[in-house]
Amino acid sequence: MAEVWEQLRPRMLELSELGSALRLLSWDQHVMMPAGGAGGRASVMATLQSLAHGRLTDPALGELLQEAAADSSLDAMQRASVELLQRDYDKATKLPEALVRELAELESLAFQAWAEARPANDFSILEPKLARMVALKKEAADAIGWEEERYDALLDDYEPGMKAREVEVLFEHLVPALKPVAEEILAAAGTRPAFLSQTYEADKQESFCHWLVKVLGFDVDEGRFDVSPHPFTIHIGRGDVRQTTRYEPHAFLMSIRASIHETGHALFEQGLPKEHWGLPAGQINSLGLHESQSRIWEIQVGTSRPFLDFLLPHLKDKFPEELGRLEPAEFYRGVNHPRRSLIRVQADEVTYNLHIALRLELELALFRDELAVADLPDAFDAAMEKYVGIRPDNHSDGVLQDMHWAVGALGYFPTYTLGTLYAAALFDKAQEELGDLSGELRRGDTSRLLEWLRVNIHARGSVKPGKEIAEDVIGTKLSHEPFLDHLKQKYAEIYDLSF
């Protein structure tokens, strides 16, 4: 073992352990913390972030990284870890400490402002914090540096290696292809099946979802499954992956889908190679690839006819009065019933990526200095009309619907669509290699698919950028076509359409 690696590894682990503490502080903030703790929590997180920043920017680390880069004895996981940490080191040494600290504090405070602003339908509560956030993010992007445009630097935090223009081009192909297909499907959809609008007791939803995530392979001895206003998954530390969902009596399918979605994220985290825990390349840094795992379980598995055929009898056991007489075909059509919705997280797979397209347009405009935060609410409404075809009549359902911007996650949204595109291509490839999966999905057996994902995706961590890992597996360049083919094929069958 190279001597430089033996010096570098403990530093990587220390950074990862500081990250662990920060992730627990964050999970707790969203799931457990009493409201009164918000202000104090913000400073604790800022202090830890600043300490972590200090360790990351230690010049001795910079020297070790340079030495390690020249060491040809390192294996692929080690080499990738050196490169990823070099990238973080470069970014961190370029960011002034005061900026890092202000951003960290602002993230907590702006989140609290958003949480107040949304129910109050009052953008002005969030606006000053969000304006400051965008200003600081621009400052940070410029400090880090970029080649083609500022937004590249933001995107790089969520989808390393991807460029703004590259993503924009993907959407330039996707949107014109998707819009007419979506319109045709929406027009064919007809009235919403009644079972979707019934009331389902939250406690029963909860016990059903706790059963379901275990069926899908989530290991509860190495994780938790809780409730939070916005479902999320977080890898707290070695052997500790936590996901959340929420239960609403009037939106049972939402709870099931959110639970399956988060389980996809959680399975990816639980599938990371344990022996590389704490190494930069032993973690997941491509949110697009991360989203591909949540989408493949939510959509390709969770809304498929065979898997829904498996779920329905279990659902009937839990809700005999509500669902006792529902036919499998009706259930399948209902789950996949598309609807033009104002709310991204309620959007179906037909319109979801149009919601992302509108957010990408706004983010690009913000960072190309073509849009001011003060004008964001109107721009949001207009873009919603342009892409999704409806206009919000209040800010809660418009610009205030997502927390992302408030917590500084700018450059994040496009990874949702990348995930959709990766997922469709990966599922095609899995069936190409494993054969048709519908027989086993109909029995609720997802083990061969999980194993295939473990080997081909999960075990690789971040040994390469996400897009390269995906392209290695699918064997072609990333494109919108597998996703569009999937949509067309599915809905052609459901509504007897021809595309």
Add this chain to the structure above:
Amino acid sequence: MAEVWEQLRPRMLELSELGSALRLLSWDQHVMMPAGGAGGRASVMATLQSLAHGRLTDPALGELLQEAAADSSLDAMQRASVELLQRDYDKATKLPEALVRELAELESLAFQAWAEARPANDFSILEPKLARMVALKKEAADAIGWEEERYDALLDDYEPGMKAREVEVLFEHLVPALKPVAEEILAAAGTRPAFLSQTYEADKQESFCHWLVKVLGFDVDEGRFDVSPHPFTIHIGRGDVRQTTRYEPHAFLMSIRASIHETGHALFEQGLPKEHWGLPAGQINSLGLHESQSRIWEIQVGTSRPFLDFLLPHLKDKFPEELGRLEPAEFYRGVNHPRRSLIRVQADEVTYNLHIALRLELELALFRDELAVADLPDAFDAAMEKYVGIRPDNHSDGVLQDMHWAVGALGYFPTYTLGTLYAAALFDKAQEELGDLSGELRRGDTSRLLEWLRVNIHARGSVKPGKEIAEDVIGTKLSHEPFLDHLKQKYAEIYDLSF
């Protein structure tokens, strides 16, 4: 504002915020963490502890502290904070790093050995680890330094400023006065009331206790109330105080008493002056004073006739079948029914401090080199017979019953009795100043008592050592007499005794 203070304060806050993160990691470990996270969590905590140690032992901090000590412009809270941090700095810099590391390792190894030894009833599993623990604690005490005797240095970690001889003298007065009173009460107690041994559904206990802690003034907007195997209270951070309890169907009174006890601790933490959060003197470092707050609520309020008269109808609402026909007088006698028990944590207020007396005697003997760890089991059994009047017939109920010594908490036990003595004296003083409280307690109104404690105790943090704060309020030297008077008066009435 003094310039040195402006440099010192951020360092105090940073240390406090690192403590905050560590406390959340610890709370989560006991209340939320999945089993699989244990190994990873231990390293995260060790990493953070070592970072905090590095900040505490920074020579630049030492210089600032010296400068601040000479600054006459500081106010009382600032001066006390400088002195307390100087004390921590001295301890941290005087302890050799190898000793700190060995102690930290030994704490977890000895805890594991204890957890094995107790169910196996086999002291030999723990003995070598405990012998090493005592040896290391002696070494640490000598490294830190002491004036009169070694045990002073241990006691100082839990009750700063208190000396071994001072505590010993308190017990030399307490024990001979308490023993005959306790014997007389135990002899009068008669058979145990049946309602104490019934089964009470855990879910209903839980909702009752959630109601109860709010009645007592626990602010759930700035705290949480959860379940853990061992009840505890922890001040996570500003505006975030968390307490736990546990519910056992066969021990309802235990849950209620533990909840009231922890609420006492939590009210103290919630009553600290917010503007001094993070300063050493803005926190509580006297465990005796801390325990006085838990005891005053658990005993002086929670087992009093008027408060139990208030509780009973609410309990009957919750448990109509189990308690519907219970008379107030019978309830009061039952709650206060004393019983000679081998186990400290099950002991009532009559015998509890005799359990502490025996532990103090053994700890003093260990650190005065008058007792070897190998002889501890026999010495424990003999002391139990001498103080409590029964002899354990196995080590599980004898020397192995507490985890304190295994985790290195040597010098901790006496603070339980200090808490008892402070509590009795403080409650007398409160009634002297506020008038008889029984009328309002009978209505469940504890607000004037809480306000009195807030002003006289909580708001002062650690601006002085605990005993001095208590003596300032009670206006006399600390003595065992108020506690003994309280016991005599209460039980004279319950069992028609005369003392």
